[in-house]
Amino acid sequence: MTRPTSRDVAGAAGVSQATVSLVLGGKWQGRVSPATAERVRAAAGTLGYRPNLAARNLRLGRTRTALLVVPALTNEFFARVYTGAADLAAAHGFGVVLYPSPDGVGPARDPFASAGAALDGVIASSMAAGAVGELRGAGLPLVMLDSDPADTSSGAAAHVNLDIADGMRQVTDHLLALGHRRFLHLASGVPSWTFDVRAAALADALRGAHVTTARSAHDVHEASRAALTALTLSGPRPTAVVCDDDILAAGACKALRRLGLRVPDDVSVTGFDDLALATAVEPELTTVRLPAERIGERGMAALLAVLADERPDPAVLPVSLVARASTAPPPPS
Incomplete structure (x- = not known):
């Protein structure tokens, strides 16, 4: 069976190959409409398309695996961050391992005998910079989510934040x-x-x-x-x-x-x-x-860019107030 190509995906979605590359590379925001991006993902899923990572000259290790470090597994927010990261990773032939480090203050222990041998990179969500020192010491590229961009102690290659x-x-x-x-x-x-x-x-x-x-x-x-x-x-x-x-x-x-x-x-x-x-x-x-899935997706896109020897742009994602029934004018004094 012939392996589907980006041209096949472009034809099925009715878009250009450049648009396919932007969407599956996680760089579509501001360039492609959400509806078009969803159409491209659907076409890729239907065709069983996976990008040819070698052709894109990605600086990969041996595992095509990223580690997502979070403060807790019981908080729904981090489950959604994982979903966003894992969905984009899967489109690029990557897997994501989820690892909790209590309260985000760490230290986050190396969950493997050698993280450097088991992983290609690390994404840390809502973690203190000093909490990921041991993993950073493995020489892995690191992307920090929802963290202080002015704190250089983590040695992060990129930051993706929420406003x-x-x-x-x-x-x-x-x-x-x-x-x-x-x-x-x-x-x-x-x-x-x-x-x-x-x-x-x-x-x-x-x-x-x-x-x-x-x-x-x-x-x-x-x-x-x-x-x-x-x-x-x-x-x-x-x-x-x-x-x-x-x-x-x-x-x-x-x-x-x-x-x-x-x-x-x-x-x-x-x-x-x-x-x-x-x-x-x-x-x-x-x-x-908070757009939790999107920050996970952008974090994974930033890690893929680092692995491709590209410099990802820092990102700050907008948030929105949802007014419901728990607020009203104060009672009369």
Whole structure:
């Protein structure tokens, strides 16, 4: 049976071979419409097309395997990052191994006898730069996702980030427009660049407003306890609770119910990430949607570019506020 070519895919999708190369190389954003990109992927899948990596002069090792290091396997966000990375990897004849390093602060141990012999590269999602030192020491190219681009200690060849600061600005703009002026920030207790960015953006946006901060582990019950303590402090009660993620927001909602308060009639609550949990709670959460699959895809594309001796462009992906029923104007004073 004749192996399908990029020309076959182009003909089936009704596009040029250059468009096929852009889409399957993960470089289509801003150049090709999402509908066209999906048509190219569908045609490639139907034909069973796999790019000829040798012809593209990729600097591959022996395994065509990448390692994706994440802080946790229980968080849906990282499952979606993996899906985006693995889908693009598969289109290029690569596999992706998923490996957790607790809380993203590491250190991430070498999961193989020798990572350098077992892998061609590493993608680290939401990890501290110092947490991947051992893997970086194996001499593997590294792409960092959702991490500090100014931190050069990881030796990363590329960074792909989400516009986290803008996401928090969208949250605060939404709440300020509703009339809120007293806030509780239920912050992550995990030391991480992404949460530092959220805190800094919130503090900048709410300068002049009354803001109390409480910290919690990423656990609904721990978040409920932290919120309960903060909400029962003396002084005026916050009218809005801004949470660093949806898990913390679910905990805040539990705490408010224990106090006999209604969301959003008495207190508004916002999350971050737009996990499935955001629409499982009642009322459904106002939150920030992060394109998790896309950041995984762009991370894999950046790694493939590095392996091809190309210089990937740094990327910052936009995020969007999803306003739902957990936010409303504050009650009358």
